[in-house]
Amino acid sequence: MHLHIDQYAHLDSPIHRWNPRNKFITLFIVILGFSLVQDLRLVPFMLLITAGIFTISRLPLPFLLSRLRYPGIFLGALIVILPLFTGETVIFQFGFLSVQSEGVLYMLLVVSRFLAILTVSLVIFGTSTFLTTVTTLRSMGIPSILADMLMLTVRYIFELADALTRMQRAMKLRGFQLTKLDKRGATQLAGLVGSLLIRSYEQAERVYKAMRLRGYGATNDDKETIMNRKDYAVGDIALQLSDIHFAYPTRPPVLNGVDLTITHGERVGLIGPNGAGKTSLFLSTCGVLKPTSGAVTAYGDAIQSGKFHPAIGLVFQNSDDQLFSPTVREDIAFGPVNIGLSETEVANRVDEALKLTGTTHLVERAPHHLSGGEKRMVSIASVLAMRPGLVLYDEPDANLDIRARRRLIQFLQEAPHTVMVASHDLEMVLEVCDRVILLDQGQIIAHGQPAEIMGNVALMETYGLEKPHSLVTHLHQDGSLHPSMESPTNT
Numbered sequence: 001m002h003l004h005i006d007q008y009a010h011l012d013s014p015i016h017r018w019n020p021r022n023k024f025i026t027l028f029i030v031i032l033g034f035s036l037v038q039d040l041r042l043v044p045f046m047l048l049i050t051a052g053i054f055t056i057s058r059l060p061l062p063f064l065l066s067r068l069r070y071p072g073i074f075l076g077a078l079i080v081i082l083p084l085f086t087g088e089t090v091i092f093q094f095g096f097l098s099v100q101s102e103g104v105l106y107m108l109l110v111v112s113r114f115l116a117i118l119t120v121s122l123v124i125f126g127t128s129t130f131l132t133t134v135t136t137l138r139s140m141g142i143p144s145i146l147a148d149m150l151m152l153t154v155r156y157i158f159e160l161a162d163a164l165t166r167m168q169r170a171m172k173l174r175g176f177q178l179t180k181l182d183k184r185g186a187t188q189l190a191g192l193v194g195s196l197l198i199r200s201y202e203q204a205e206r207v208y209k210a211m212r213l214r215g216y217g218a219t220n221d222d223k224e225t226i227m228n229r230k231d232y233a234v235g236d237i238a239l240q241l242s243d244i245h246f247a248y249p250t251r252p253p254v255l256n257g258v259d260l261t262i263t264h265g266e267r268v269g270l271i272g273p274n275g276a277g278k279t280s281l282f283l284s285t286c287g288v289l290k291p292t293s294g295a296v297t298a299y300g301d302a303i304q305s306g307k308f309h310p311a312i313g314l315v316f317q318n319s320d321d322q323l324f325s326p327t328v329r330e331d332i333a334f335g336p337v338n339i340g341l342s343e344t345e346v347a348n349r350v351d352e353a354l355k356l357t358g359t360t361h362l363v364e365r366a367p368h369h370l371s372g373g374e375k376r377m378v379s380i381a382s383v384l385a386m387r388p389g390l391v392l393y394d395e396p397d398a399n400l401d402i403r404a405r406r407r408l409i410q411f412l413q414e415a416p417h418t419v420m421v422a423s424h425d426l427e428m429v430l431e432v433c434d435r436v437i438l439l440d441q442g443q444i445i446a447h448g449q450p451a452e453i454m455g456n457v458a459l460m461e462t463y464g465l466e467k468p469h470s471l472v473t474h475l476h477q478d479g480s481l482h483p484s485m486e487s488p489t490n491t
Contacts, residue, residue, distance in 0.1 A: 009129045013058035016127045020136040027053070027124050034116045040105055043112045050116040057123045067122055068115075075111055082107035130366075134326050163199055167192055206321040209288050210314075214386060215338030218308050223340045225301075226310045232389035236264040236299055238418040239285065239312075239390055244294035246284050246442075254280045255291070256442040262418060264299075264389060269429035269450060270422040272439035273464035278422040279317075281439065282392045286312045299389055310339070313388035313417075317395040319375035323367035328359065328378050331367055335386045353381040357411065373404025377411070390418040397425050426454055426468040438463060 009016070015023065030053070034046055054064065068075075087102025125133060137146075176188060215222070232238070239262040246255040254277045262268055270278050283289040285296055290305030297303065298311040316322050325331035332353050336346040354360040357377040362370065367378060376396065383391060393412070397405045405428070412419055412432045423429055429436060429450060436450040440463045446453050454460060455471045 008059050008063055008126055009132075011058050011127070013056060013127065015053070015057045015123060018127075020128050020132050021139060023127070024124060024133065024136050024140070027120055031117050031120050034113055034120070037109070037113055040109050043109060046116050047112060050119050053123055054119055057127050059123065059126050063126060064119060064122060068118070071114075071118060075114065078111055078114075079107055082110065164192075164196060167195065203321065206316065206318070207324055210316060210322040211324070211334075212306075212308055213286060213288070213314055214335035214382065215308050215310075216334075218339055222308055222310075226339050229310060232264050232299060232311075232417075234263075234265045236389075237297075238262045238264045238266070238299060239420075240295075240297045241281075241285065242295045242297075244281070244284060244296065245292045246280055246289060247292055253292070254442050255284065258294070258439075258442065258444060260437070260444065262390070262420065264418050266435060267412070267415075267419040267433045268421070269433035269436040270420060270439060271424075271426060271429060271436060271454070271465065272445075276439045277442040278439055279394055280442075282314060282394055282420075282422060286314045286392060288314075310386055311389050313383035313386055313391040315380055315383055315391060315393045315396060317398050319372070319379040320368070322379040322382060323375060326366060327363070328365050328367055328370075328381075329363045331378065332382045332385045334382065339386075349385045349387070353385040356384055356416075357381040358407070371404070372399050373401065373407065376400060376404065376408060380411070384417075388417060390420065391415070393419065393421045393423075395423055396421060397423065397428055426465070427470060430454060430468050430470060438465075 030049070034050075037043065037046055083099045083103035084097060085103065086106050087100030087104075089101040090098045091101045091104070092099040128136075171188070171192070211217075239260065241258050241260040244255050244258040245253060247253040254275075258281060270281070272278055280289060284291050285298075285303070287296075287303045287305050287307055287309060295302065298309060301309065301311060303309055303312070323331050325334055329350060332350045333346050336349045341349065350363075351360075354363060357380050359374065359377050359381055362374055362378060365374075367375065370378060380391075380393075380396075396412075397408055400408065405425075409428055409431050412421065419432070421429060421432060433450050435447065436453045437447040438445045438453055438459070445463060446456075446459060451471060454465075454468050457467050460467050
């Protein structure tokens with residue numbers, strides 16, 4: 001997501017140079033005054049003050065006009081509805097529709113007030129970075145939860161706007177042009193709005209899951225468990241899955257009797273075709289989903305659905321589902337703060353996670369402004385700050401460039417915790433893991449050494465997979481076998 005509202009925060013106007021705290025208080029008082037205007041005779045003065053503030057800010061007019069595009073739909077509705085349904089004095093009659101003078105006057109007042117308040121609000125946000133505004137609010141004593149809610153709200157408004165732009169572009173590339181609002185166009189627009197609402201709901205749900213897995217809403221009992229937790233040791237049973245079954249409502253089962261044991265320090269790869277049940281297995285393992293039957297234990301403790309457990313961390317496939325705080329530091333500190341650690345311990349956890357993931361230089365950056373590889377490592381750091389014994393990685397190299405992928409592989413090879421990776425990148429699994437599990441239709445088909453399982457062409461092809469390229473026998477130009485590429489299994 002790109003917060004284009006920060007686009008002109010670097011300009012050098014008197015309002016840009018104004019102390020953020022004083023600017024926010026003063027302009028908020030102006031907004032409050034505008035909201036109290038009830039006399040139409042005051043509207044010209046209100047608009048004049050608004051125009052003066054916007055002019056002094058030196059923000060370009062396109063900045064304002066582009067942000068009035070969607071509110072303009074609301075304003076258009078007011079312009080049409082208020083004169084028709086407010087008041088009693090008819091000034092124009094067209095069939096059964098009548099325009100009332102009181103409605104026209106009220107429409108002018110409401111629309112002018114809305115435009116003035118919106119313009120001054122945009123000046124507040126447009127002349128400071130959004131992070132500066134959030135920090136200012138916190139310095140004024142605004143509860144952190146309200147500041148975080150503001151951050152999340154604005155973030156997802158822009159997420160929706162970005163999604164809308166991408167969907168509109170895709171529709172145009174497939175021949176859709178709304179030249180008139182006929183039945184077909186209205187149906188397609190309704191589908192577009194419905195898709196946006198569904199997407200926003202689904203992402204909000206994923207973000208909430210990520211928050212819960214990092215201690216949001218943890219009870220005192222949960223915190224007590226964390227404080228009394230023993231250190232993880234090699235040989236401990238990190239994960240025990242016993243006859244796990246799971247099915248989504250009205251759908252066939254996606255997990256069918258999974259039995260699995262992983263010891264502390266192992267690096268286990270989970271492979272299989274799309275729909276094999278890999279993500280569902282991860283979500284069941286960490287308690288996000290409740291198995292239909294079976295038991296999950298981590299380091300001897302039973303995992304209960306809906307309850308956070310510090311022994312297991314989950315790195316989601318999409319980093320944007322895990323990064324929601326104003327800065328990298330706050331995102332990584334989110335978990336330790338939720339479980340009630342002291343400020344000193346929180347700072348130690350953050351520094352430790354930053355060092356482990358090599359992201360110290362990003363600590364004051366906004367997570368949504370990072371590259372894909374940086375987001376991935378920060379999302380891992382946010383999980384490591386909880387000091388889990390086992391971390392589940394769901395498609396961790398998705399959308400990474402080759403350098404970011406190599407850095408991720410090196411991190412996973414050296415990670416101090418137990419690693420379980422679900423991935424379609426079989427070469428990465430081969431490099432990172434010392435054991436691999438083949439899953440299909442919710443069942444474990446095979447498990448063993450990575451080269452043994454993934455080098456079995458018949459097995460891999462049966463389940464829609466290919467033998468990794470590095471396990472395929474290669475020839476030198478002189479016809480001799482490349483010694484490092486000889487497959488350990490028959491092909």
